[in-house]
Amino acid sequence: MSSVLSASQIREAFLKFFEERGHRRVASSSLVPQNDPTLLFTNAGMVQFKDVFTGREKRDYARATTSQKCVRAGGKHNDLDNVGYTARHHTFFEMLGNFSFGDYFKAEAIAYGWEFVTKTLGLPKDRLAVTVFNGERGIPWDEEAFELWAKQGVSRDRILKLGYKDNFWAMGDTGPCGPCSEIHFHQGNDIPCVEEAAGRPCQGVACDCDRWLEIWNLVFMQFERKEKDAPLIPLPKPSIDTGAGLERIAAVVQGKRSNYDTDVFQGILSTVSQLIGKPYTQEGGASMRVVADHSRATAFLVADGVQPSNEGRGYVLRRIMRRAIRHGSLLGLDEVFFFKVVDRVIELMGDAYPELRENRTFLLEVSRHEEESFRRTLSRGMKLIDEEVSRMKKSGEKVLEGKKVFDLHSTYGFPWDLTQIILRERGYEADLEGFEKEMEEEAKRGKFAGSGDKAVGAIYQQLLERLGPSEFLGYEGVGHEGEGSVRAILKGGAEVTHASEGDEVELVLDRTPFYGESGGQMGDTGRIVGHGGKAVAQVKDAQRPVSGLIVHEVKVTQGTFKVGDMVQAGVDGDRRSSIRANHSATHLLHKALKMVLGEHVKQAGSVVAPDYLRFDFSHFAPMTHEQLEQVEDLVNGWVRENTEAQTRIMNLEEAKKSGAVAMFGEKYGETVRVVTVHPQSTELCGGTHVRRSGDIGLFKVLSESGVASGVRRVTAVTGLGALQYVRETERELKKAAELLKTSPKDLVKRVESTQKRMKELEKKIEEVAVKAQAGSSKDLLDQARDINGMKVLATRMDPADPNVFRGLADQLRDRIKSGVIVIGGEKDGKVVLLVAATKDVVARGIHAGNLLKEMAKEVNGRGGGKPDLAQGGGEDPSRIPAAFDKFYELVKGTSLS
CATH class of the missing domain: 3.30.980.10 (Threonyl-trna Synthetase; Chain A, domain 2)
Structure with a gap:
């Protein structure tokens, strides 16, 4: 290599190389896949071309090249747990790719790949090897690819045959598929090998060790499988899909054994080093690597519209961000810091991805806000984990129950994997199966259930391919009316030839003034008329199930419509x-x-x-x-x-x-x-x-x-x-003024004076109630029990009033001298509980807040408070007696000093 290329130079060299060879340079698509409910995030370069490969979408080019933003941190492709601890796992990465949509095939793809790697990048040929599919599951071995590599000058002993797992690609159980061919780079025999450590020989390219590194993968999309396990059918237009990880190639070109040692990460790691005041080292820098990697994923995900939340993509982002923040805390960063690292990512990558700079203020605000939110609960959550670890240590337990893991997640914002990591650091495990059950009962938060996009029925794709796009007439003039031809009629998801009075069907016209719902704008309603007014259909909605196709949801109210009919379409103009x-x-x-x-x-x-x-x-x-x-x-x-x-x-x-x-x-x-x-x-x-x-x-x-x-x-x-x-607002304002016998102009003053009078009356009522209860407090004390040398009382009072409860509790504490009291009651179907303790029993070990916390569970509620006074509630008044029983049981079991 004549000079060391930076990652940015490698990216540009790749795109320019293929652009010069007739490829359209296509911008990276969003990390949020469009119209693909099966994917959590864009995880490969071919995702944005999926419909092009299947023939559902037509573009004005047959060759493309991209540097695609990718994230693998959730769902099937999840590298999150490995990030920071290996040389190459990342949440966010860039995938370089060149694609052929039925244009060139194996010969050109192999020649392009070898030329770019050996000439443009200048990698030494004697450190390269390639693989081809060896033939398996009834599929012949890829002899064509073998000979094409040999034609490029690759030594035949460096063209290795690997099996289905390594060298065959499929979109799924059905659909396009084909053999793969990879280029591998030899990093060195001094790298430790797991096989040799076990007394077995290294398997070379096929080994799981890092001596040989895959840097390029060519997918030869040449077959289609119509049904699961059915024979493969050759595609009429074989295609090419290439994937080459920029971070890996940068490491090889720059002579680094770890992606984190390349310029891709060194600028970010230097910022982390400055923040903690310590240099980065490969051996001790796992937490620094986590922060650096996760800052990139955060910046790009937020720029593409994902925001931290408790479900779907937002939950994955929250896990990434909170994992980084926690590792920052391990590095001694106790103040808000993460937004500064994200800002460094924007600075370093904003030229290649302008959306980062365009949204800089927002990216920093999201990062700062999420960290501030997490830090408010981090210390409390850590205290709870400390308490649980201490308890498990005493009891000899080794696994934290799933309910506790869920409480940490729902109350303190701890993702399960963060709890698991903290526990493992201390020699314990988390009951993840129990946690999942709790999550399912709590609306299955965090589990990805599709992108929310409408899954497009195959019938609409087929119609678009056969009929072409609908011509929308609504932009012209007023755009409320137009003439068109009925091109298709759908009933119950299947095509029919006609629709008669009473039928509810979908009509597809070649030209229509009806706007199909999209971009947030609702679809139009109106009428479609045919046969000189003898056929009429009310249009209830217009949809766009696939880009370019407008479908009218109608009910035929008169006559019959047939495919091929000329019709007049009219939109409800006022609407x-x-x-x-x-x-x-x-x-x-x-x-x-x-x-x-x-x-x-x-x-x-x-x-x-x-x-x-x-x-x-x-x-x-x-x-x-x-x-x-x-x-x-x-x-x-x-x-x-x-x-x-x-x-x-x-x-x-x-x-x-x-x-x-x-x-x-x-x-x-x-x-x-x-x-x-x-x-x-x-x-x-x-x-x-x-x-x-x-x-x-x-x-x-x-x-x-x-x-x-x-x-x-x-x-x-x-x-x-x-x-x-x-x-309507003015009408309601006048009504309110009339009820309060004033004018709309003076309404606010009248309401304020009325509220003041109501508060005065409520206070007097409360005082009367407290006095009445105080008069009977002596009788209540006769019901107190003597437990462990102190007075203990639980009494019920309906309807419940927290203010009255507090006043009565003060009266009882003054009279009881030494003891603990519970007052409970119901109001509007809800439970109110109050626990009060005298100072001397608090000093001996009684804690009102802890007692209330356990009692509240009995009534399906929660609560807590100070050692001498606590208040809470619940959802099940029928369980108040059980809460009282729990109270007596807890007090009896308390060890007093």
Whole structure:
């Protein structure tokens, strides 16, 4: 090698190499797979081309090259537990790839791979070996690939045959598949080998040791399996799928045995070193490696719209972040630090992935917020683990029960694997099976159950391939009416030739003014008429089950429709106009939120309905009334300016460079619609919009609330909906004023004075109740038991009132002199419990909070408090006697000093 290439130079060299050989350079897709409910995260370069390989999607190029962002930290592909302790496992990594969609095949793919590795990268040929499929399960060995490698000059004794497990690839039990061929690099015989340590010879390329490192994998997609275990059928257009891990190649090119010793990680590790004030060492740097790796995964996942939460992708991200924070604590980082490491990732990788810089403020805020949240519970959770370890040590137990593991997860935010790691460090294990049962009972949080995307039925894919995309007429003019031809009719998921009166079916037209639901905008309703008005269908909804295909859900109310009929399609114009106004308002709202709250605001979902709009966005605190008013003022100001809305069709990259905002979760084609409702707001959008900003009318926020960690939601109305809301509010205001015998203008003052009077009356009632109970407290003391030399009393009082309970408890403590008291009762189907203890028994070992905690379990509740006073409650009043029995049992068993 003439010079040592950096990882960025290797990435660019790879993309340029294939670009010069006719490949389209395609940007990395999101880490959140589009329209693939089977995947948690994008975990390979071919994911974004999956539909291209299967023929469901057509593109204007047959060769592509990418550097794909990948995450393997959940689901089937989970490397999380190994990260930090091995040389090559990562949560986030980059996969270099070149792809052929029915274009070139083995000969070119092998030649490209060998040329790039040996000439462009300059790796010595005498340290390289390749593998081919040896033939197995009735599939012949890949003699063609063997001879093609030999033709490149690879010595035949360096072309090794490996089996099905190593050198055959399949998308699943059915679908495209084919043999693989890999390039391996020899790192050195001085690397320890597990086989040799066991007294057996090293297996070379096939060995599990690190002496030979796989750096390149070529998949020859040449067969298809129609059914599980059925014979393979040759594909009419064999394809190529290449995967080469950038981190591994960088290690080889830079002469490093560990990926963490390359420039990919050294810049990040130097930041961690500065934070802890210690240098990084390979031997003792496991925690530093965890922090460095997880900071990359955090930055890229959050940039692609994932936020920490307690389910699905968000739960995996939370595990990654909290694992990094915990390892930071092991390094002595007791203050919030993780956002600083994430910032270093942005600095180092922002050139290659601009989305990091574009969302810098938001990425840092998410990182800081999650760490602050976790640190608030970390010390309390660690204290609980310390207590459990101490208890297990005394009892001789070695496994922490699943219920405790779950409590740590649900109450203190400890992911199960973090609890497991901490326990193992101390010589104990966690009952993960019991934990899983608890999780299932608690709505199975953390378990991935699909991406939430609609699984596209094969019938719609087939229709799209056969009929082509639907032409949407709704952009033209008013766009409410249009003529089209019935191309297909679906009933019960199957194609039929006709539909008659009373049938509920799906109609597919070649041309339609109906907008199929997508991008948050609801589908249109209306009518489809055929045969000169003799056939009528009410359109209840319009959907877009696969990109490009609009399907009308209809009920035939008159006559019969047949495939091939010419029809007139008419959209409900008033409803469409309301939707257009609400959709355009979401664009203005988005911009206004950025201006008021900051550029970190990103859309996190939306609903555009005829009667309201809902907009979810990233932000970490409730909006103040002043901020909401600022947003309303900005939007209404832009509406009053009544500027003409503009729509342009542009190349995707041009649109982004022009400053148009792309929405997370949307899948864009090569050309996009760029909508400017007002000069302040330009976004990529395929929806329908107003012609002038003034068409929106009045904009009014109905509510602002939190929907998830770091995600807020604004619900609003426009136009006639806003006017209706104002009138209804005014009507209710007048009613309230009449009931309080005042005017709407003076309503607040009247309510304040009424509240003050109610509080005074409640206080007097409470005082009377306490005096009444105090008068009978002497009788209650006659019921007290003598246990371990102190007075112990449990009494019930309905209806329960915490304030009365506290007053009575004070009276009883004064009279009892030395002892502990429980008062319990029911109110509105809920249990209230209060425990009070005198100071002398607290000094002897009684703890009111601990007693209440155990009693609350009996009534299906929780609680706690101080040693002398504690309060809690529960859901099952019928169990109050059992709670009292538990109280007496606990006091009797307490060892007093």
